[in-house]
Amino acid sequence: MKRLKFEHRITALYLILGALWIxxxxxxxxxxFSDIASLSRFQTFKGVFYVVTTAVFFYFFITKHLVKLRNTEKELENHKQNLTQLVHEKTKNLDEAIEALRKTNEKLNEKNKIINKQNTELKSTLKALKEMQFQLIQIEKMASLGILTAGISHEINNPLNFIMGGLTGLQNYIRESKIEDEKVELYLKSIKTGIERATSIMNGLNQLSRNNDELNEKCDLHAIIENSLAISKGQWKSNIEVIRQFAAYPILIPGNVGKLHQVFINLIVNAFQSIGDKGTVTITTETQKDKAIVTIADTGCGISKDKLSRITDPFYTTKEPGHGTGLGLSITYNIIQDHKGTLEFKSALKKGTTVTVVLPSKFI
Amino acid sequence: MGKVKILYVDDEAINLMLFQANLEKKYDILIAENPFTGLQHIAENKDIKVVVSDMKMPVMNGIEFILKARLLSSEVAYYILTGFEITEDIQEALNQGIIRRYFRKPFNIQEISREIENTITDYYEQQE
Structure with a gap:
């Protein structure tokens, strides 16, 4: 607009000045001047004068205009530089803001991860607590059972002692009186067998009630299995045959005598209970390197595949209400885990179940 | 050589009677129904060679009784009878040589008799 105006102005000025001059x-x-010669000479000067005057005139005029333009240009340039700088600064600020956001995001992510981790930890802690609670209940149960059996065993052992002492006296009397009677022998032998059996059950109960957390006691595996069989007599129906395929040498392992009794009583009672009419329970013991292996194989009803994975779950039972708490195998499993051993089941419906217990046999 | 003198301490009267009845032919048996009577016997009979004591008795247990008895007579072989599993007290007494052995109830009199026999043999061998 201004540029156009300037062009118009300069053209108009030139036209006006030119016209006026002419x-x-x-x-x-x-x-x-009146003379032609002077007139003609000044005519030439007049042209020169016009050109010089207009040149000077235009020089100032254009210069003024150009200065203005240049200033504007400079200002524009400055402005542009300012803008660029501004944009630069703003961009930098934005970058910083983005970086800050990214960091915040990262932190949030990390926090989220921590929260997730804590959540998982809480869940496992809860699970552990539940297991612990369950075990505490068991320990409490076993503790009161221990006190009870220890008391009973002392009270029963004294009367057993009377019978034993009386029997010894009678045996001596009969020997000295030289009475030789098959029936008397039978009576005496029956009393002796009765005392021995009652004593072995008392010993078993005593062992079972030994309540401590010691895992480094010297455990005689064969004695523990024999005791467990004696204690499980109540479930040992006459149609069940127990086959012992024990190693010819004693197997001593580190462990908790009372708790290992619990393991084998549970497994033996289960084997007995699985057999309906008639069957066998084969107990095998052997050692391999630093491991003691006990297998208890029954020819009972067996467990179906879908149930097999659940049998060590607490409170899982296939027995009639009141015939099993569903805790036996769960306790067994926990005890074996405490001993750093393993428990494995193989089963086929109507054919039987084989339980394999592997326990470390090396004393530390 | 007269019969060897043995003291048996138990709070169950029937146990005392049976022990005495079964072993009186071989040994001179003194019996005590409580540890105090037992200590009295030891004080009065310096020739007691063997003392057998029940573990669980009122007032004082078998080990406590034996520790007191040792102050009166240290030349005696002491034994404990228990209706329980071996306890820490008993294990400790065994380790320190306070008692020679412990027997589980119901006890086998023949086994105890054999053990006493060995002890007496040891004792006389030492005397010679």
Whole structure:
């Protein structure tokens, strides 16, 4: 707009000055000079004068205009630089803001991860607590059972002692009186067998009630299995045959005598209970390197595949209500785990179940 | 050589009677129904060679009784009878040589008799 105006102005000015000059310069010369020679000479000067004057005039005029333009240009340049800087700064600020956001995001992610981790930890802690609670209940149960059996065993052992002492006296009396009677022998032998059996059950109960957390007691595996069989007599129906395939040498392992009794009583009772009419329970013991292996194989009803994975779950039972708490195998499993051993089941419906207990046999 | 003198301490009267009845032919048996009577016997009979005591008795247990008895007579072989599993007290007494052995109830009189026999043999061998 301004540029156009300037062009118009300069053109108009030039036209006006030119027109005025053409109109009035000759007249002026006519006033000043009357002779043709001077007139003609000044006519030439007049052209030069016009050119110089207009040149000077335009010089100032254009210069003024150009200065203005240049200033504007400079200002624009400054402005542009300012803008660029501004944009630069803003961009930098934005970058920083983005970086800060990214960091915040990262932190949030980390926090989220921590929360997730804590959540998982809480869950496992809860699970552990539940297991612990369950075990505490068991320990409490076993502790009161221990006190009870220890008391009973002391009270029963004294009367057993009377019978034993009386029997010894009678045996001596009969020997000295030289009475030889098959029936008397039978009676005495029956009393002796009765005392021995009652004593072995009392010993078993005593062992079972030994309540401590010691895992480094010297455990005689064969004695523990024999005791467990004696204690499980209540479930040992006459149609069940127990086959012992024990190693020819004693197997001594580190462990908790009372708790290992619990393991084998549970497994033996289960084997007995699985057999309906008639069957066998084969107990095998052997050692391999630093491991003692006991297998208890019954020819009972067996367990179906879908149930097999659940049998060590607490409170899982297939028995009639009141015939099993569903805790036996769960306790067994926990005890074996405490001993750093393993418990494995193989079963086929109507054919039987084989339980394999592997326990470390090396004393530390 | 007269019969060897043995003291048996138990709070169950029937146990005392049976022990005495079964072993009186071989040994001179003194019996005590409580540890105090037992200590009295030891004080009065310096020739007691063997003392057998029940573990669980009122007032004082078998080990406590034996520790007191040792102050009166240290030349005696002491034994404990228990209706329980071996306890820490008993294990400790065994380790320190306070008692020679412990027997589980119901006890086998023949086994105890054999053990006493060995002890007496040891004792006389040492005397010679």
């Amino acid at each position: 109109l009035f310069s000759d007249k002026l010369l006519g006033y000043l």
